Amino acid sequence: MTPAPAVFCLSCGALAFEILLVRVLHIIQWHHFAFMIISLALLGYGAGGTVLAIVQNRLLDRFPFAFAASAVGFSLSSLAAIALAQHIRFNPLEMLWDPGQLGRLFKVYLVLSLPFFFAASGVGLALARHRGRIHRIYLADLLGAGTGAAAALGLLTTFSPTDSIRIASTLGFVAAALGLFDPSRRRTLLYLAGLAGCALLWSAAFPHALLAPRVSEYKGLSMALRTPGARILEERHSPLGWVVLVESPKVPFRIAPGLSLACDAPVPAQLGLFIDGDGPIPVLARPDRSESTAYLDCLLTALPYRLVADPRVLVLGLGGGTDAVLAHRLGAASVDAVETNADLLELVRKASADDAGSGASWLQRTHIRLGEPRSTMERTSKTYDLIHLSALGALSGSAAGAHGLSETYGATVEAFETYLERLAPGGFLVVTQTIALPPRATLKLVATVLSAMERTKTPHPRQRLAVLRNWNTALVLVKKGVITESESAAIRSFSEVHSFDLVFLPGIESSEVNRFNVLERPYFHEGVRRLLEKDRDTFLRDYPFDLKPATDDRPYFFHFFKWRAFPEFFALRRRGGLPLIEWAYPVLAATLGQAALSSVVLVVLPLRFLKRPKNRSEGSLKRRAGPYFLCLGLAFLFVEIAVIQKFILLLGRPIYAMTATVAPFLVCAGLGSGFSKAWASRVAGVHRFFEGRAIGVTALLVGMIVLSAALLLPELVQYLMPAPAALRWLAALGIAAPLAFFMGMPFPLGLSLLSRRAETLIPWAWGVNGCASVLSAVLAMVFAIHWGYRAVLVSAAMLYLVAAVLFWNED
Known part of the structure; x- marks a missing residue:
């Protein structure tokens, strides 16, 4: 056989499978669990190498067949592993009170390690058999892996993740065929025909129901589809995510973060957008009818339009379009928007169309740019009167700690420096934030904004900051300039009319806070005041959550976990204290421990047999x-x-x-x-x-x-x-x-x-x-x-x- 092409195909399939498996697990769970499980699944490489070190003499005598068996094993196990892993009832949300979930996690990554075990065995066999050409075999291995990475992304642009995995799994059969190919043997063609038939049968006939991602029952999409009458209207797959548009006619979506409890305008029925099972993001049907959008006047985000007349508006993250519709309704001179996902934009266009199928006028009047908000802002010199950074952390998982290990480059100190630079004089940066108790994300947001102002040497930062809240959403306003007395009066009047609580405002009195959505103590006000004082570092050090501002070097805005507070929060887990734990990081630590232990068992201990x-x-x-x-x-x-x-x-x-x-x-x-x-x-x-x-x-x-x-x-x-x-x-x-x-x-x-x-x-x-x-x-x-x-x-x-x-x- 010629080992290099066979190794190339096997490595190509293994790397493509790895990337595609990340996509599938991102849909099933949250993205950092996919990341960790893939890491642990790669234990198969270690196990494969160790087993070869012990039994290689037996296998090398029959190298072509041993290599082909490893390659076929990769193909067979790649589909079977996904099906088996989804039958293991692993729920990361239960890990902190159910030790049995750690065992289930171990079973999951043990099952998912099988394809990598077979791939590693095949490549390791080739390295051991062709010792004089190691550099060429390793070259084929890396070239194949690099090609597999590019191929996986190409497959995701055309096929769903599961169909892409079906295609990638056939590369093991191709590698086996190349490994057995020998023109001097009559049976070669028979082997090749048999392998081709097996590849087509296994890939095409494997039941779709066993491969289809089973979205966690705790994700927004699963919960929405349990509602009677709820159904999926449209869905799109791409490398950027799985976007789903859901209708729930019997129990409609009526989502309005930051809505005043004193609002008498009804929230109309909405459609829900879900990305990789997370959501919903509300989408208004027929949003150009003024009577259906009257409730927008009662949102926290309506406040900036009371402060700036005819503003030029930039919405960072179009989402379902609520902020853009609000801007048009309240008299924006122009509205620009940045959206990452073209599939999401397409579904919003369809959902917003009228009965005749015409596009919604608010979309036609909005200049939309596709791209990441942060990088788009870095490449423009245009300035705006209002810049909206919408619903930071609004997806359901963040409140439960699921996004604690997600990088958020749009909420770093450097990002806020850029946003403030793009404000016109007298303009406002507008950031909404889903809140939780005790306060953490809102305080971290304020700390990040203050750090950005300090790094740009902005004078009098406390005179440029206003913070309001209702029961579940906070609004942070940062002005490029000092907030005037008339603007402060307008903010006070707006909060009074809509029963919003003032958290901070230049010259605020303690009697003005915690009046409507009453907490046991004015936690938010106290936290912001401490952040504005000279002993900020002491406050950040002693606070039970990590509030240090995120940076481009440490872009984990939603990481709040501190080991020092873990024992206290862990003791409260059975009394409703789970949201305090920020469980993503402890699970990461547990995963690291399991990886280290497994590595010792699979690599170090077997050395005794050498x-x-x-x-x-x-x-x-x-x-x-x-x-x-x-x-x-x-x-x-x-x-x-x-x-x-x-x-x-x-x-x-x-x-x-x-x-x-x-x-x-x-x-x-x-x-x-x-x-x-x-x-x-x-x-x-x-x-x-x-x-x-x-x-x-x-x-x-x-x-x-x-x-x-x-x-x-x-x-x-x-x-x-x-x-x-x-x-x-x-x-x-x-x-x-x-x-x-x-x-x-x-x-x-x-x-x-x-x-x-x-x-x-x-x-x-x-x-x-x-x-x-x-x-x-x-x-x-x-x-x-x-x-x-x-x-x-x-x-x-x-x-x-x-x-x-x-x-x-x-x-």
């Missing part, structure tokens, strides 16, 4: 090889994840960032692997000092490059954000390509050394590297939450330097 080293030199090599490949596995994914996060800012959409990182990263790393043998020869020829030190020198060089990236990449991305799209794409490729090229060299150089001196350790080293990748994905998240992504890159550089020390001298 043959003892033949001599002292081989024993020394074995003791260094484990930490070396562990460092490489940790560092590679550290860099990849950090670069993806930075490219989200640069390119505007997460899906683009993944495309511009994963595919070129793996392809260029593969090219670096292919060049590694020639590189080692050139290093040795530079000077006598470098003879026998090619691995150490290469790892040292990579460490220095990564360290440079940690220092320069954030500033470079910020500098490039206003550039045209084509230039930003070229810049992303120009950054990723050389970085990945050199990162692709240390691994094959290490394997080549093992092939010369301890060939039985090759599959084990492959497994150690795979298990390190499992830990790396979760550790990168932990590091980023606490210290930021620059710290993740610095840690990766240090790991490469440790690897350089371990193999500085190859003797």
